Amino acid sequence: MTALPETEEMVDPVPGAAAPHLPNRADLVQLLTPEGDRVEHPDYALEIGHDELRALYRDLVLVRRWDVEATALQRQGELGIWASLLGQEAAQIGAGRAMAASDMAFPTYREHGVAWTRGVDPLHVISLFRGVDNGGWDPVATGFNLYTVVIGAQTLHATGYAMGLQRDGAENAALAFLGDGATSQGEVNEAMIWAASFSAPVVFFCQNNQYAISVPLERQSRVPLYQRAAGFGFPGVRVDGNDVLAVLAVTRQALQAAREGQGPTFIEAFTYRMGAHTTSDDPTRYRLASELEEWKLRDPIARLKAHLSRSSIADAAFFQSVEAEADELAARIRSGTVDMPDPAPTEMFDHVYAEQTPQLAQQRADFVAYQASFEGGEH
Amino acid sequence: MAQTLTIGKALNLGLRKAMEDDAKVVLMGEDIGKLGGVFRITDGLQKDFGEARVVDTPLAEAGILGTAVGLAMRGYRPVCEIQFDGFVFPAYNQIVTQVAKIHARSKGRLPMPIVIRIPFGGGIGAVEHHSESPEAYFAHTAGLKVVAVSNPVDAYWGIQQAVAHPDPIVFLEPKRRYWEKAEVDVDATPDPLFASRVVRGGDDVTVLAYGPMVKTALQAAEAAAEEGRSVEVVDLRTVSPLDLAPVFESVRRTGRCVVVHEAPVTLGLGAEIAARVTETCFHSLEAPVLRVGGYDTPYPPSKLEEEYLPDLDRVLDAVDRAMEF
Numbered sequence: 001m002t003a004l005p006e007t008e009e010m011v012d013p014v015p016g017a018a019a020p021h022l023p024n025r026a027d028l029v030q031l032l033t034p035e036g037d038r039v040e041h042p043d044y045a046l047e048i049g050h051d052e053l054r055a056l057y058r059d060l061v062l063v064r065r066w067d068v069e070a071t072a073l074q075r076q077g078e079l080g081i082w083a084s085l086l087g088q089e090a091a092q093i094g095a096g097r098a099m100a101a102s103d104m105a106f107p108t109y110r111e112h113g114v115a116w117t118r119g120v121d122p123l124h125v126i127s128l129f130r131g132v133d134n135g136g137w138d139p140v141a142t143g144f145n146l147y148t149v150v151i152g153a154q155t156l157h158a159t160g161y162a163m164g165l166q167r168d169g170a171e172n173a174a175l176a177f178l179g180d181g182a183t184s185q186g187e188v189n190e191a192m193i194w195a196a197s198f199s200a201p202v203v204f205f206c207q208n209n210q211y212a213i214s215v216p217l218e219r220q221s222r223v224p225l226y227q228r229a230a231g232f233g234f235p236g237v238r239v240d241g242n243d244v245l246a247v248l249a250v251t252r253q254a255l256q257a258a259r260e261g262q263g264p265t266f267i268e269a270f271t272y273r274m275g276a277h278t279t280s281d282d283p284t285r286y287r288l289a290s291e292l293e294e295w296k297l298r299d300p301i302a303r304l305k306a307h308l309s310r311s312s313i314a315d316a317a318f319f320q321s322v323e324a325e326a327d328e329l330a331a332r333i334r335s336g337t338v339d340m341p342d343p344a345p346t347e348m349f350d351h352v353y354a355e356q357t358p359q360l361a362q363q364r365a366d367f368v369a370y371q372a373s374f375e376g377g378e379h
Numbered sequence: 380m381a382q383t384l385t386i387g388k389a390l391n392l393g394l395r396k397a398m399e400d401d402a403k404v405v406l407m408g409e410d411i412g413k414l415g416g417v418f419r420i421t422d423g424l425q426k427d428f429g430e431a432r433v434v435d436t437p438l439a440e441a442g443i444l445g446t447a448v449g450l451a452m453r454g455y456r457p458v459c460e461i462q463f464d465g466f467v468f469p470a471y472n473q474i475v476t477q478v479a480k481i482h483a484r485s486k487g488r489l490p491m492p493i494v495i496r497i498p499f500g501g502g503i504g505a506v507e508h509h510s511e512s513p514e515a516y517f518a519h520t521a522g523l524k525v526v527a528v529s530n531p532v533d534a535y536w537g538i539q540q541a542v543a544h545p546d547p548i549v550f551l552e553p554k555r556r557y558w559e560k561a562e563v564d565v566d567a568t569p570d571p572l573f574a575s576r577v578v579r580g581g582d583d584v585t586v587l588a589y590g591p592m593v594k595t596a597l598q599a600a601e602a603a604a605e606e607g608r609s610v611e612v613v614d615l616r617t618v619s620p621l622d623l624a625p626v627f628e629s630v631r632r633t634g635r636c637v638v639v640h641e642a643p644v645t646l647g648l649g650a651e652i653a654a655r656v657t658e659t660c661f662h663s664l665e666a667p668v669l670r671v672g673g674y675d676t677p678y679p680p681s682k683l684e685e686e687y688l689p690d691l692d693r694v695l696d697a698v699d700r701a702m703e704f
Contacts, residue, residue: 160449190442354545357620
């Protein structure tokens with residue numbers, strides 16, 4: 001693993017002076033070029049069969065369709081908000097598919113692609129953004145923690161969970177997701193200090209999508225993010241986040257190292273948020289259309305499709321079948337969202353504590369009585 | 380078997396018992412291992428239970444609570460020591476946005492059996508941030524429970540009950556009373572954790588206190604008795620949830636109620652208790668519920684803390700004012 005790269009690269013500290021172009025550097029791990037050519041990397045060999053390649057393509061297409069459908073549902077008033085993963089599909093599918101079933105993921109609120117790889121039903125993610133609950137899936141059964149909205153807080157949870165794995169003698173790892181903005185949070189830095197001090201089996205997977213809402217990376221860091229790891233005393237690696245194969249290989253290796261007791265790794269998946277931060281955001285206020293056009297040429301799905309076609313790994317019938325499946329998924333998400341019932345009003349009282357307090361039980365009873373007083377009358 | 384213990388030693392023995400009873404109990408904090416904690420509450424525990432169960436952490440309070448969340452998700456029962464009350468705030472984000480909310484967020488799938496031990500309150504002549512009473516912040520936060528012990532018996536049993544409890548608990552220890560002694564019968568059946576207790580009977584005024592102020596309230600009751608006033612004292616013991624049934628019963632008899640705490644009065648526990656007592660005992664009250672607490676200032680430099688902290692005389696003054704209504 002490339003521990004301490006000797007690159008001289010600096011991120012321009014003057015905000016806005018440099019657009020986030022993909023670095024054409026030797027320290028960017030890439031196995032699939034933007035044109036779809038398969039290339040080798042000396043540190044990251046990837047043995048992968050055709051079935052697996054096709055499955056990755058299917059994952060990418062389906063999560064994008066889910067994402068597009070969710071954005072549309074928000075526009076139609078069915079969701080309160082949606083945080084789009086558009087452009088980050090390869091980073092998330094690659095990382096998610098690198099995990100073993102009993103590894104544990106600690107997502108932010110944008111890891112829909114990882115959720116997909118963990119078998120979380122898209123409607124259980126949708127329910128959060130519809131305001132029905134805070135995520136409807138079982139974090140233990142899926143190995144996918146609930147979304148954490150406070151930036152960076154989950155990196156400490158992942159580290160603590162990894163300390164638990166150590167104590168249990170479990171041969172598993174925790175995978176902590178974070179964004180470029182989160183690297184400025186104190187808690188993220190504490191998480192990396194703890195992970196290093198206890199050599200915890202945790203991998204920090206940073207999707208550097210170049211913007212923390214509107215604020216570019218230059219405001220978060222004067223050095224490339226992966227180089228931060230050296231200061232904490234563990235390896236950092238930068239991978240082309242739009243290259244699902246490279247992400248898969250790098251994350252697999254880091255997770256395996258963690259499981260084998262070699263401690264944490266920081267992965268910077270260099271990618272780009274093609275859409276808005278959320279449906280409430282307007283990225284035209286802070287970035288240039290030309291930048292988006294440049295990144296469209298590096299689309300994570302197009303490059304894998306080119307590779308599959310050119311190498312005769314998949315034919316037109318396969319691509320059509322994936323499209324058809326995506327259509328079905330979108331239809332299921334649409335009808336499942338529109339038909340999703342509201343929660344029972346008393347649910348807000350029911351899980352505040354494992355052992356309900358008398359005071360909250362009383363408030364609940366008062367609330368029920370109050371609601372009942374309107375029955376048959378005006379509400 | 381009864382033995383004479385200080386509050387500090389009772390906590391130490393209680394933690395030891397909790398660790399013996401459940402191998403999932405892990406203590407975490409700054410200087411709690413070799414040193415045994417700055418107040419020696421964890422003295423000798425790392426030697427006997429090892430570094431994996433008594434963890435000397437990096438100096439980062441958010442890290443202590445954040446990793447405790449992850450350990451709890453993995454089935455552990457972390458007991459976190461915050462070295463001093465004023466140092467809990469770097470961890471405030473994790474406590475309020477994560478520890479308190481994860482059970483609800485997960486619809487009960489992820490219990491958070493975390494104990495946050497905080498030596499709290501003033502009276503030790505310390506520098507800034509070492510004498511605070513932050514209980515109201517936590518009592519205001521849904522998902523947390525908050526208890527405050529006042530004596531060695533409750534310290535011994537309370538810490539064990541808190542560790543065994545399924546919800547996160549802020550466990551407040553009266554640091555200036557760590558060296559107070561009492562007989563502790565380790566074979567006795569303890570009172571429940573979330574229950575207040577009448578610690579002195581009386582007929583004229585009900586005085587409520589918790590943590591370090593219980594002793595002050597008892598001293599005031601003693602002095603009042605010499606003047607012929609009969610003061611009932613209730614040790615609240617639990618700050619969230621409040622257990623006010625014994626208080627209501629008492630106030631219905633006395634008609635007068637004084638709440639004492641070190642924390643500033645404005646929006647302190649006394650405000651909530653006054654509202655509840657008024658709602659429930661309105662027709663029994665002979666006087667408004669009065670509050671005795673710290674002033675609405677930052678905790679002052681130690682040369683002024685005797686003026687800042689409620690003491691016997693300030694409690695008696697409130698008792699007098701209640702009687703004059």
